[in-house]
Amino acid sequence: MPISEADIEKIAQLAHLEITAEERRVFAPQIAEIVTYVEQLNEIDTGAIEPALGGLTPEGERTESSRRDEVQASLGQKLALDQAPDPANGYFRVPKVLG
Amino acid sequence: MSESLIHLRDSITSGETNARAAAEAALDAAEKLNDTLNAFLEIDRPGALKRADEIDALTQSDKAALPLAGTPIAIKDNICVRGMQTSCGSHILGPYHPPYNATAIGRLLDAGATLIGKTNCDEFAMGSSNENSGFGPVKNPWDTSRVPGGSSGGSAAAVAAGIVPVALGSDTGGSVRQPAALCGIVGLKPTYGRVSRYGLVAFGSSLDQIGVLARETADAAAVLKVIAGRDPHDATTADVPVPDYSALLEKDVRGLRLGVSRALLGEGLNDEVRAAVEKAIDAYRELGAEIVDIDLPHAKYAIAVYYIIATAEASSNLARFDGVRYGFRAEDAPALRDMYRRTRDEGFGPEVKRRIMLGTYVLSAGYYDAYYLKAQKVRALIRQDFANAFSRCDAVLTPTAPTPAFLFGEKVDDPLAMYLNDIYTVTANLAGVPGISVPCGLSTEGLPIGLQLLGPNWSEATLLNLAHKYQASHPLNSQPRIHA
Numbered sequence A: 001m002p003i004s005e006a007d008i009e010k011i012a013q014l015a016h017l018e019i020t021a022e023e024r025r026v027f028a029p030q031i032a033e034i035v036t037y038v039e040q041l042n043e044i045d046t047g048a049i050e051p052a053l054g055g056l057t058p059e060g061e062r063t064e065s066s067r068r069d070e071v072q073a074s075l076g077q078k079l080a081l082d083q084a085p086d087p088a089n090g091y092f093r094v095p096k097v098l099g
Numbered sequence B: 001m002s003e004s005l006i007h008l009r010d011s012i013t014s015g016e017t018n019a020r021a022a023a024e025a026a027l028d029a030a031e032k033l034n035d036t037l038n039a040f041l042e043i044d045r046p047g048a049l050k051r052a053d054e055i056d057a058l059t060q061s062d063k064a065a066l067p068l069a070g071t072p073i074a075i076k077d078n079i080c081v082r083g084m085q086t087s088c089g090s091h092i093l094g095p096y097h098p099p100y101n102a103t104a105i106g107r108l109l110d111a112g113a114t115l116i117g118k119t120n121c122d123e124f125a126m127g128s129s130n131e132n133s134g135f136g137p138v139k140n141p142w143d144t145s146r147v148p149g150g151s152s153g154g155s156a157a158a159v160a161a162g163i164v165p166v167a168l169g170s171d172t173g174g175s176v177r178q179p180a181a182l183c184g185i186v187g188l189k190p191t192y193g194r195v196s197r198y199g200l201v202a203f204g205s206s207l208d209q210i211g212v213l214a215r216e217t218a219d220a221a222a223v224l225k226v227i228a229g230r231d232p233h234d235a236t237t238a239d240v241p242v243p244d245y246s247a248l249l250e251k252d253v254r255g256l257r258l259g260v261s262r263a264l265l266g267e268g269l270n271d272e273v274r275a276a277v278e279k280a281i282d283a284y285r286e287l288g289a290e291i292v293d294i295d296l297p298h299a300k301y302a303i304a305v306y307y308i309i310a311t312a313e314a315s316s317n318l319a320r321f322d323g324v325r326y327g328f329r330a331e332d333a334p335a336l337r338d339m340y341r342r343t344r345d346e347g348f349g350p351e352v353k354r355r356i357m358l359g360t361y362v363l364s365a366g367y368y369d370a371y372y373l374k375a376q377k378v379r380a381l382i383r384q385d386f387a388n389a390f391s392r393c394d395a396v397l398t399p400t401a402p403t404p405a406f407l408f409g410e411k412v413d414d415p416l417a418m419y420l421n422d423i424y425t426v427t428a429n430l431a432g433v434p435g436i437s438v439p440c441g442l443s444t445e446g447l448p449i450g451l452q453l454l455g456p457n458w459s460e461a462t463l464l465n466l467a468h469k470y471q472a473s474h475p476l477n478s479q480p481r482i483h484a
Helices: A005-014 A021-043 A058-062 A077-081 B005-014 B019-037 B045-056 B060-064 B103-110 B153-160 B177-183 B217-227 B271-286 B299-320 B336-347 B350-363 B369-390 B415-422 B426-431 B460-473
Strands: B040-043 B072-076 B114-119 B166-171 B186-189 B209-214 B257-260 B290-293 B395-399 B435-442 B448-454
Touching (some): A005 B350, A021 B299, A021 B369, A021 B415, B005 B019, B005 B060, B005 B217, B019 B040, B019 B072, B019 B114, B019 B153, B045 B114, B072 B153, B103 B217, B114 B153, B153 B177, B153 B209, B166 B186, B166 B217, B177 B209, B177 B435, B177 B448, B186 B217, B186 B460, B209 B217, B217 B435, B257 B271, B271 B290, B271 B395, B271 B435, B271 B448, B271 B460, B299 B350, B299 B369, B299 B415, B299 B426, B350 B369, B369 B395, B369 B426, B395 B460
Parallel strands (some): B072 B114, B072 B166, B257 B395
Antiparallel strands (some): B186 B209, B186 B435, B395 B448, B435 B448
């Protein structure tokens, strides 16, 4: 699958990554090579195969994972904001949303 | 310290030595060797000594009740320990100081362990050489011009160099077993759902497991017993009883069947690794195991499947690093979207960006069925391969890595060549089964070679038994050049 620098820019936009022209130039052939490599899966006829969703073992599937709906202590506002780059008045402050 | 964890623990509970002396020895070695090895991103001397003093203050009988009393352990820097940093080897985390302990960490502390610091790793556990750490690579203690493997390279180097008897790592595609092989130690990846992932920073959530790195198989068994088991904080942990792994180590392996796939010992495998693995197969025959031919016909597709599923899951998991709630934020962005994009550009290294983009691509509109769904179907075929193999044998024996430790810079510019290092290890993560790497000799250059054993779900006791019996009869009898 040929992947152009324009494709890389589009993927970077989707992934919220601002990449440089130099990174685009390096990543385009590398990602194209990896995508070509993974396309070898097309050799396999998987028409009748059910996909393996997730990683659970049969025992994991059978394990009851719901819990009682009980109130428990949470982190609390102070700890939750403790490491925020720009906390303000009990909130996470961010730059304006609309440019 | 070259002492085993179990022996050290017995010396502490008997009063022959104490937790403080054990912690000081480990801290001194970690500090002394860090300029050479770069194995630690944080060494917590005050925290470790305080903890050791708490253990020493216990009564003799209280100490004796603790399975890991006063034993120093190092933790990969993608597992949350309250009071220490968690950087995941990345600048985007700041570093972050988690306000809680991972479940595995809480269990180690409850068992009396002393945590001495956080070990270096490839950024977000993405890599096979440690060259992707944002804080410089870890060096292999056997030869510092060579990689220690990855991504748990700091944990592997710290154990191999005798700084600690045991360290925790994480294994998404081989990140415990491959560095264990390259550093000449034991590395265990448990069954998916055996050890809680709560507090392990997520990379590929359907593949990730916390694992144990140790010089002695018996030490890995003792630590797995402590950290394994159901945890309400991780809904994917299974309600399966945890056996007493240590009590099962000495079982006779006579009559156990080991499956060998000749196809996996063919093309692409280094001759010295092949010869060492063939010798190990003979050794198991001498121990009374039966060798049977098996076939894993879809194993050759495992790297392709893995690099679709792991990157897809990573692209989603790493969306949380956005400069809002913790960690690094790029300055002076005019609007929110610019802030996200710049923070992630400046905070993530090249391999993490490459994988996020690959994962974003395979999940994007129009490509999902062709890549992600296709990979999930082939993943089902790989699981079926293992189920078929395990109907004929108790464990599958393979090399852990195709070559011994390679040189820094050898593969760093060729991501695909780097990914192919994981050819023998990724299948276990895709199938969910447990695996262990055991040292099985040295190359002519004096570099360790690892043997891998893979078993059916929940067969850790058998794998540890097989590894222990091999290690006891075929010890390495050699230690790395850089050693505490």
